[in-house]
Amino acid sequence: ACDDGEMVIKFSHVTNTDKHPKGIAASLLEERVNAEMNGKACMEVFPNSTLYNDNKVLEAMLQGDVQLAAPSLSKFETFTKQFRIFDLPFMFANVEAVDTFQNSDAGQAMLDSMQKRGLQGLEFWHNGMKQMSASKPLITPADASGLKFRVQPSDVLVAQMEAIGGSPQKMAFSEVYGALQQGVVDGQENTWSNIFGKKFFEVQDGITETNHGIIDYLVVTSVDWLDSLDADVRDQFLTILDEVTQVRNAESTQTNEAAKADIIAAGGEIRQLTDEQRQAWIDAMKPVWTKFEGDVGKENIEAAQKANAMVN
Amino acid sequence: MEIALLFGMVIGLMLIGVPIAMSLGLSSILFLLWFSDSSMASIAQTLFEAFEGHFTLLAIPFFILASSFMSTGGVAQRIIRFSIACVGHFRGGLAIAGVFACMMFAALSGSSPATVVAIGTIVIAAMKQAGYTKEFAAGVICNAGTLGILIPPSIVMVVYAAAVEVSVGRMFLAGVIPGLMAGLMLMIAIYVMARIKDMPAGEFAGFGEIFAAFRDAAWGLLLIVIIMIGIYGIPGVTGAIFTPTEAAAVASMYAFFVACFIYRDMGPLRTKDGERLALYQNPKAIVTAFFHKDTRQTLFDAGKLTVTLMFVIANALILKHVLTDEQIPQKLTQMLLDAGFGPVMFLVIVNIILLIGGQFMEPSGLLVIVAPLVFPIAIELGIDPIHLGIIMVVNMEIGMITPPVGLNLFVTSGVANMPMMAVVKAALPFLAVLFVFLIMVTYIPAISTFLPNLVMGPELIVN
């Protein structure tokens, strides 16, 4: 709990505190802020959407009711359509490429791109690459045709599922496990850690290692709040945040690999694709790029491709 | 200490006659203005979020609507006829049939008072005619009606699922065995009492009547099949077809269709003299049924009920938000764990809180407030969330038939046309049955968790 006279930093997020890459990072940040900034600032973390869900947390931040959040990048598409680049299928080769892009000039410029809306991006937090799962084996894109896929609310992801002939569906997250199990929806896409954490592998035929997209988060705050801080407090806070980011981002690949191993150990079926098979998925999904090229900007796409080249 | 002030304020306001919803809302606002830095806008945001952020709550208006069409559409008396044909010839048969009918109607309707009104209106009068005392009849129906929220579908379960983010489908399955058990226990208690007091028995009308009554009630009972197969599918044949919310909407459409076009107890195919027209005699009914005054009235009644119930729930969610904002659940969890409570003591405390709370509060609103407070503790203590949910529902059932506030008491006193205190006394012997049942449900988790774990696998617990 916070003492009198301490500035309260409320951090609202939507995952658990000890198993999810985001939750672990948030807990580490809380621990360090409360230890090192004791007397000046105090952080209260609200996990599991207990305070706000991803749809509301940014509204609340602009109102000044919460100071820190880390929604997935697709949540920022309402603020600036550039962020759609992170949802475009096969835009990034792997997490290193994502990291390289985010640290490039183009990526860093995106942190500031929402200032006129009142939001300041601080750091990107990694989760990992997305995989596809369904109630039947997915080897070619044609296998996905006619299936119902649960997607996050994003026009890009809707278009992506339609591009492979699937039917995108919305539903409450608490119902997804049951819906997959019972066939209200047939499939979904997620990172290894999310698939393991929510046990989706138990109720799917198998998971195909497509690495077709990414799930990443943006730690974000409000411009007004950040401006209101004393310079030394702000610097100390941002330094801690940066260090936590370095530590946790370096671990994220490991976290997902561990989750993948756990899925196999628990008897989940994981299917690999040959290069030709993967190419077929690329050919089926990549046309989506054209539709959103205007939104994300040619220069950003080029920077992303350059990042891919650099890590390969 | 602040939390005592908050709850004191809520109860104080309620007692002087402020509507429950506004007692919750006003107390939360004042608490926020005094103790927190959060903005007033966040209160309005939370009010809207009650709808926007909880897709599961959307099932509530649809289940209310389905139940309204079933009540006005003549399903209740067909179910009662079938019940009497089945068990009416036992000693105390009409009372047992009343319980059986309540169980069947409970499987169509998500609410307890609705079950009492639908079944009680007919059965209590019939029992008096057959020579039972009015008190006995009222006691039976008042208790059996509470099964409305235990046997799925159940509005209270939907609220619990939304408040702690568990699957509605799982909760519904968990209610099946306890619901059947509670019904059976009530029937046995009645049978024993009937033997001792030598109560009347009806005559067995033969298997022909059972069959005929079943055929007549089948259209209504088919709704149970639609809801259950819709949500769970048939193992090995088909997967599930809709989410619980969609199942509720489909149920409403089906109930409307049965009421207007098959039973024709309402709508354009029923003439002023009570005759039932065939569709070819009035083909434009296909369109006019949607706008017929009976349909409009049913929609309005269900809508009004939705408004009053959801306004309570929405304001309870504001209270929940304020509690979360002040990190009260965490503090409470820490306090109880530090005090060294184990699961057994903890469940006793939960039962006591709910039984007392049930004296003042409408069940759904109480659940919204209590569930997030006790849920984190339950998880820490390793209690299954689904089991906790069923315990809460059974507590709510008891709250409905104990004074001073019990929705079933009010409704029954209306149905039976007797003073509320008389109903309270009449309900007492059966209340004892429900208490025994509560203890069983509390300390035998398998009663609740066996079926959902069998069908859907073990509940995954995510902190």
Next chain:
Amino acid sequence: MTEDRSFFDTIEETIISVLLGLMTILTFANVVARYVFNSNILWALELTVFMFAWLVLLGASYAVKKTAHLGVDAILNLVSPATRRILGLMAAFACVSFAFLMFKGAWDYWANFANLPQTEGRWFPLGFEESFRGKGWYEVNDIPVPEAMKFLEGLLNDGDEYEKMPRAVPYMVLPLSMGLLLFRTLQVTWKIYTGEKDMLIVSHEAEEAVEEAAQQAKGT
């Protein structure tokens, strides 16, 4: 129903019925679309949820007018009529306070989405803020913006195109409904003061409902 229905009653009752009917049909249609046409009305869920919010929030003031809100009447039924009137006035004052504070909160929340100023002051509105960040650009998740609402682009979004409906539209119900609630609670306070009513909550409505059901049961 024994009371005569006024013109406004009819409007409010129609809104309640129509919203509930549309919600049901839309959800049903989405199921049909999924199984018969293997497609999905992607915005159906969000639109249904907004109609749900409008139904309940607008209905809340109707329920005040009709004394339909749930409450505890145990104490009110014990005390003398004079005491009941005093408690009634206290309760009414609490309801007015609730509606007033909610109205302020609802305005503050909605105003920014409509590029209007929030109020200053924590308890009481002490005027409007002078500088603020408009959020007129903020869109809902799924519902496309209908042609008829295109004019909002100039009004709220500096002429930029909306892909989805601006949030200002569904949220508008908040100040609207809470304003209505304030009006209705003031009205009922007056009625309690003049002795025309004695409480704010439903007391024997259950009995009336039962009578109605009994009438229907007899009629069939």
